[in-house]
Amino acid sequence: MLTLHNITHNITHNTMHKILYNFLQQPFTRFFLLFLSVLLGEITTAKAQTIDTTLLRKHIAFLASDSLRGRGTSTPDEKRAAEYLADYFRRLGLQAKGDKGSYFQMFPLIKKNDVLPDSNRMAMNVLGFLDNGKPHTIVIGAHFDHLGLGYDGSSLDTEPKGKIHNGADDNASGVAGMLELARLYATNGVKEPYNVVFMGFSGEELGLLGSKHFGENPTLPLETIHCMVNLDMIGRFNETKKELVVGGTGTNPMFEPLVKNIAARSFANEFALALDSSGVGPSDHTSFYLKKIPVLFFFTGVHTDYHKPSDDIERINIQGEAKVLRYIAQILDSLQASPKLAFQQTRVKQQTGHSYKVSLGVMPAYSYAGKGLKIDAVTAGRPAAKAGIQDGDIIITIGTTEITDIQAYMQVLGKLKAGETVPVRVLRDDKPINLSVTL
Ligand SMILES: [Zn+2]
Known part of the structure; x- marks a missing residue:
């Protein structure tokens, strides 16, 4: 998953905060869809999905092993991970859906920095297609770079620098989940009412590069894509908090009632769902949303090992991940063949065409629903840390602007300049503290 300051997608919406809930104007349509989803939920619970936890663990163990050295984009380690995915797709009999009849889709790295000094280096996505002979295709994707x-x-x-960042949760967990769903759908003897394409993305951590490349150079017509399901960090399900973030629920009118309904009926009290309606988020589903494709994003929440060398397999909750995957499989099973899922635009989180020149160096708590911007983790050596902001603080004002939520934060960030010093007010243990941040 991306840290916030790396999101540089150009969003070309004309109007800010434009909510297109067309269905609200059509109460009957909405009621009918709700009724349909309740009915479907009932039918599909009978169809048991078996997730193999031994295989899940095996995939994570390989991808997050020291020998893969953190799967850096455009390294031989990334290539080994990509070959692992392609091998698995081949064994499952999935069709190659990359370039020229191969499983790989190559893309150039345009980003130049001290890590990637050579601007002509290539990275790769991996694509395997389950052809059920149907008009529409569901994308199940996960990024394999770290x-x-x-x-x-x-x-x-x-x-x-120099430490291996194994990324067991980010995102060996999501890739293992994607491979396990591939095995499930390829071997269940059922022809689903849609095709499924399984995608491993690279370059995610550098700015959603692989998924963006697919969006610009699709190897199957984008018009045939029913929806995109993104798995990014699903390995740290917390058995006490039970938090499961589901993003993109506003991108199709049926998604919110559907995910709520299946969680309530088949997984009573097992998930504390944190729904985020937005199609824009810190991972690859954003690239599909921007191509007007409905998306769902699954994420078990941030933790103290996020983006640290300590994100290791020992801390993965395999049973928890299996539960999340069973939940996703039930959601997918309840989707109908036709009509093609309608796309619905959601609230815009960023300003038009803006890429942020400054950042505080904080990881926001995406699932925090209260007022202000809650910080899960502060990056050492960056402006927020230097100003004394700590993990768990809630930013309530920057300059003279009240920070009500993550969107307000992004807007203020867009107006600040490097080198500028601004007063920042945070809540720590419910007490306000005034600090001064130099960007
Ligand atoms: Zn990440």
Whole structure:
């Protein structure tokens, strides 16, 4: 998953905060869809989905092993991970959906920094297609790149350089989940009412590069894509908090009632769902949303090992991940063949065409629903840390602007300049503290 300051997608919406809930104007349509989803939920619960936890663990163990050295984009380690995915797709009999009849889709790295000095280096996505002979296709995607040896600037370790960032949760967990769903759908003897394409993305940590490349150079017509399901960090399900973030629920009118309904009926009290309606988020589903494709994003929440060398397999909750995957499989099983899922635009989180020149160096708590911007982790050596902002603080004002939520924060960030010093007010243990941040 991306840290916030790396999101540089150009969003070309004309109007800010434009909510197109067309269905609200059509109460009957909405009621009918709700009724349909309740009915479907009932039918599909009978169809048991078996997730193999041994296989899940095996995939994570390989991808997050020291020998893969953190799967840095455009390294031989990334290539080994990509070959692992392609091999698995081949064994499952999935069709190659990359370039020229191969499983790989190559893309150039245009980003130049101290990690990637050569602007002509290539990275690769991996694509396997389950052809059920149907008109519409569901994308199940997960990024397989991570921070490598910590040179790319997004590690949260104090001295990251040279340390292997295994990324067991981020995102060996999502890739393992994607491979396990591929096995499930390829071997269940059922022809689903849609095709499924499984995608491993690279370059995610550098700015959603692989998924963006697919969006610009699709190997199957984008008009045939029913929806995109993104798995990014699903390995740290917390059995006490039970938090499961589901993003993109506003991108189709049926998604919110559907995910709520299946969680309530088949997983009573097992998930504390944190729904985020927005199609724009810190991972690859954003690239599909921007191509007007409905998206769902699953994420078990941030933790103290996020973007640190300590994100290791020992801390993965395999049973928890299996539960999340069973939930996703039930959601997918309840989707109908036709009509093609309608796309619905959601609230815009960023300003038009803006890429942020400044950042505080904080990881926001995306699932925090209260007032202000809650911070999960502060990056050492960056402006927020230097100003004395700590993990768990809630930013309530920057300059004279009240920070009500993450969107307000992004807007203020867009107006600040490097070198500027601004007063920042935070809540720490419910007490306000005034600090001064130099960007
Ligand atoms: Zn990440």
